[in-house]
Amino acid sequence: MKCRKCGEKASINMRQHRMALCKDHFLEWIPEQTERFIKKYGMFARDEKILVAVSGGKDSLALWDILTRLGYEADGLYLGLGIDGGIEYSAESQRLTEEFARARNLKLHVIDIEKEYGHSIPVFSEISFRGKDKPCSVCGLTKRHEMNRIARDLGYDVLATGHNLDDEAAVLFGNTLQWSADYLLRQGPVLESKEGLARKVKPLCRFYEREMTAYSIMRGIEYIYEECPFAEGATQIFYKETLNQLESARPGVKLTFYLRFLEAKQSGDLFIQKDEKPPQLHPCERCGQPTSAPNLCSFCRMLEKADAS
Numbered sequence: 001m002k003c004r005k006c007g008e009k010a011s012i013n014m015r016q017h018r019m020a021l022c023k024d025h026f027l028e029w030i031p032e033q034t035e036r037f038i039k040k041y042g043m044f045a046r047d048e049k050i051l052v053a054v055s056g057g058k059d060s061l062a063l064w065d066i067l068t069r070l071g072y073e074a075d076g077l078y079l080g081l082g083i084d085g086g087i088e089y090s091a092e093s094q095r096l097t098e099e100f101a102r103a104r105n106l107k108l109h110v111i112d113i114e115k116e117y118g119h120s121i122p123v124f125s126e127i128s129f130r131g132k133d134k135p136c137s138v139c140g141l142t143k144r145h146e147m148n149r150i151a152r153d154l155g156y157d158v159l160a161t162g163h164n165l166d167d168e169a170a171v172l173f174g175n176t177l178q179w180s181a182d183y184l185l186r187q188g189p190v191l192e193s194k195e196g197l198a199r200k201v202k203p204l205c206r207f208y209e210r211e212m213t214a215y216s217i218m219r220g221i222e223y224i225y226e227e228c229p230f231a232e233g234a235t236q237i238f239y240k241e242t243l244n245q246l247e248s249a250r251p252g253v254k255l256t257f258y259l260r261f262l263e264a265k266q267s268g269d270l271f272i273q274k275d276e277k278p279p280q281l282h283p284c285e286r287c288g289q290p291t292s293a294p295n296l297c298s299f300c301r302m303l304e305k306a307d308a309s
């Protein structure tokens with residue numbers, strides 16, 4: 001297998017693109033493509049301040065690396081969630097993230113949830129929901145709240161996360177199986193800012209997971225291999241495996257599934273846009289973030305329950 005650009009020995013063969021590349025050309029191709037997606041979907045401009053949510057995993061560190069290589073002003077945000085998966089998951093992912101930032105002289109904000117609020121994610125999950133709600137939903141709620149808070153307080157224009165195509169296709173697959181119109185309408189590479197919430201973008205949403213793994217390894221990025229012990233429910237993993245089976249029989253099907261969805265959504269063909277009034281939002285009494293609940297946002301309600309127990 002030869003590199004399409006230089007004819008040297010290829011390091012990666014991407015069947016879905018019918019293209020093989022050598023290491024050097026692959027490491028050029030990924031940022032070039034990212035820049036193209038940033039422009040195509042109007043994610044952010046050159047002069048905007050970007051906050052990258054970094055977890056210590058390959059996707060978010062690769063994203064930070066790519067944005068930096070492209071010359072964007074991108075700082076990192078690491079949220080210490082106090083999750084111990086037997087391997088001290090949180091401690092190790094924080095160490096790798098700090099190491100990454102130090103080696104490249106990048107600015108990293110570290111927020112320790114337990115120090116900030118007095119409770120860790122497992123405690124929130126256990127106490128406030130009696131273990132009924134999965135830790136990942138508590139984790140997601142906490143991450144969203146904290147990312148918004150930091151972006152607002154420190155004046156960032158946009159929040160970037162490392163979701164790749166496999167993540168996005170699995171979510172789309174789940175939402176399609178359920179025909180969850182509300183979720184489908186909201187899914188996409190860009191979630192526009194509204195009422196005090198920063199714009200959210202996913203610059204890696206068109207890259208396959210294996211492309212991001214290859215990129216991280218070839219760039220010598222040290223990342224945490226283990227998934228968060230609470231990560232994604234069994235359903236999400238099952239959807240990913242199902243899509244991978246489809247993909248191996250028909251290379252490119254995952255990308256087509258996602259891109260055709262975005263096109264259909266854009267053209268307005270797929271959905272009847274509802275005229276309904278969006279829910280009335282007002283600032284949470286405690287933290288000031290927009291919420292549709294009467295007094296406190298769902299994060300502050302969770303915090304209140306945990307404090308009271």
Ligand SMILES: [Zn+2]
Pocket residue numbers: 003004005006007008021022023024025
């Ligand atoms: Zn080459």
Ligand SMILES: [Zn+2]
Pocket residue numbers: 284285286287288289296297298299300301
């Ligand atoms: Zn609140």
